[in-house]
Amino acid sequence: MTTRDLYLAIDVGTGGLRAALVGRDGRIQAICHQEHEQIVPQFGWSEQRPADWWDGTRAVVRKVLAEVDNAATRIAAICTCGQMHGTVLIDDDGRLTRDTVPLWNDKRTAPQVADFTARMDAEEVLRLTANLPATAWPAFKLAWLAENDPAAMARAATVLMPKDWINFRLTGRRAGDVTEASLSFLMDCRTRDWSDRMCDLTGVDRALLPELHAPQDILGPLLPEVAADLGLSADIPVLVGAGDYPMALTGSGVIAPGMGSDVTGTSTIITLMHDAPVIDPEISNVLAADGTWGAMTLLDAGGDAVRWARRAFHANDRSYAQIAADAEAAKPGADKLFFLPYLSGERHHPGSRAQFFGLTAGHGLPELHRAVLEGVAFAVRQRLDGLQGDAGRPDRIVAASGGAKNALWLKIKASMYDVPYLVPEELECGVVGAAMLMATATGDAPDLTTAARRMVRYAEEVTPDQDWAETYNRMAPVFHRLYQTASDIYPELDTLP
Numbered sequence: 001m002t003t004r005d006l007y008l009a010i011d012v013g014t015g016g017l018r019a020a021l022v023g024r025d026g027r028i029q030a031i032c033h034q035e036h037e038q039i040v041p042q043f044g045w046s047e048q049r050p051a052d053w054w055d056g057t058r059a060v061v062r063k064v065l066a067e068v069d070n071a072a073t074r075i076a077a078i079c080t081c082g083q084m085h086g087t088v089l090i091d092d093d094g095r096l097t098r099d100t101v102p103l104w105n106d107k108r109t110a111p112q113v114a115d116f117t118a119r120m121d122a123e124e125v126l127r128l129t130a131n132l133p134a135t136a137w138p139a140f141k142l143a144w145l146a147e148n149d150p151a152a153m154a155r156a157a158t159v160l161m162p163k164d165w166i167n168f169r170l171t172g173r174r175a176g177d178v179t180e181a182s183l184s185f186l187m188d189c190r191t192r193d194w195s196d197r198m199c200d201l202t203g204v205d206r207a208l209l210p211e212l213h214a215p216q217d218i219l220g221p222l223l224p225e226v227a228a229d230l231g232l233s234a235d236i237p238v239l240v241g242a243g244d245y246p247m248a249l250t251g252s253g254v255i256a257p258g259m260g261s262d263v264t265g266t267s268t269i270i271t272l273m274h275d276a277p278v279i280d281p282e283i284s285n286v287l288a289a290d291g292t293w294g295a296m297t298l299l300d301a302g303g304d305a306v307r308w309a310r311r312a313f314h315a316n317d318r319s320y321a322q323i324a325a326d327a328e329a330a331k332p333g334a335d336k337l338f339f340l341p342y343l344s345g346e347r348h349h350p351g352s353r354a355q356f357f358g359l360t361a362g363h364g365l366p367e368l369h370r371a372v373l374e375g376v377a378f379a380v381r382q383r384l385d386g387l388q389g390d391a392g393r394p395d396r397i398v399a400a401s402g403g404a405k406n407a408l409w410l411k412i413k414a415s416m417y418d419v420p421y422l423v424p425e426e427l428e429c430g431v432v433g434a435a436m437l438m439a440t441a442t443g444d445a446p447d448l449t450t451a452a453r454r455m456v457r458y459a460e461e462v463t464p465d466q467d468w469a470e471t472y473n474r475m476a477p478v479f480h481r482l483y484q485t486a487s488d489i490y491p492e493l494d495t496l497p
Helices: 050-065 111-120 121-128 138-148 148-154 162-172 196-202 224-230 243-252 304-314 321-328 365-387 407-417 429-441 448-454 466-494
Strands: 007-011 016-023 028-037 075-082 087-088 158-160 218-221 237-239 260-264 269-275 284-287 293-299 338-341 354-357 397-400 421-424 458-462
Touching: 007 050, 007 162, 007 429, 016 050, 016 429, 028 050, 028 218, 028 429, 050 162, 050 224, 075 162, 075 429, 087 148, 087 162, 087 397, 111 138, 121 196, 138 148, 138 196, 158 162, 158 243, 162 218, 162 237, 224 260, 237 429, 243 260, 243 269, 243 284, 243 397, 269 365, 269 466, 304 321, 304 365, 321 365, 321 407, 338 365, 338 466, 365 407, 365 466, 397 407, 407 458, 429 448
Parallel strands: 007 075, 075 237, 260 397, 397 421
Antiparallel strands: 007 016, 016 028, 087 158, 218 237, 260 269, 269 293, 284 293, 338 354, 421 458
């Protein structure tokens, strides 16, 4: 009899689909990727086709199963994570009511957010959701859809997040999880269930919201026709899973109060863990897979800023390694060059823009590239201290996702925040987190703490450079003044033809 010793993890990312096979020790045996298109009909909008996600899922699962001997017969469980907030509508028969869905970084809901903010009781909303209005939250995407595509809303029976829609295609079952719901602006942070009061306040039909589960709950087995299509056994359990961000927290070992996390992918998310949400208008809170709360600051610019610089300066002809080498040739502080990284706006300030400040004839590509890296870090630093309240900064921050592969950027961040960074041995932390959930769901580990001890390892520690830290300490007030001054100009900029 073949031993089922592999976990199949699926990640519905913004840039593409990934599938990975992970061993019981947390080591990735194989991983495959397929890109998909991000549609930008106009400035501030961002969409994708759920059909592309499903096509990509089928393709990468088949590819990864072919990478490891007898993999199809060795799968113990399947768990999906994915980009959060993408609002998928399906009808009673499970058909999409819209071909495209607005994504997490879509800002078209700004009018709905503004309308709600003008009439809300901020104290009540914070007490209920532990968050304030933002363009990303599904509650406002549903409000936009109700106003702008009423036909699709009229046909809709259920709203699902991207990974939940993949789960629906895998199992035929409609469900959500508490990590995604905690950032929906529709969940009561005290009961960890949908809030009838928030549904009333936002105008969301409570009947659209699926039943909520813990991420490690087993949703069901594969549909027989899906199992046959993928070449898998139909009795393989499929977990409910979690959003990609809380899943990466789990997979990086950040599962206890007092720990910190830096997940830099397309966006940048800095998180500090607590037993309860931090109720503060400047802070967002997410429920992690282990049941602890993460107080977070999110910047829509992260790897996306580096990707923009590569495209804008090099027409994508230069590798990221070469760009990092360019940036390393520049001095800390990029010779007094600042970069405000708000290329796609901000969640709470959708009209924000990016800019370089301090350019002289002496600056070249090395300074420009380093300023991009430092600009993202300066933007995060503005909000870091508030995340921990009176507890100060954490002793360590664990780096995850693509940004953890950039050694220079890690050194910049460690020096910018004056906090050592730990780098996991496996940088695909969402994939490892999914494997940890599968280990607990199948009985291979009694709890996530035990799973973390066995499956999460750290490859290195990056310590702050005190000379760099001194430079950044002197530059930070200037960055903040630039940010405040530019914020006053953005409304006027929006009125220009």
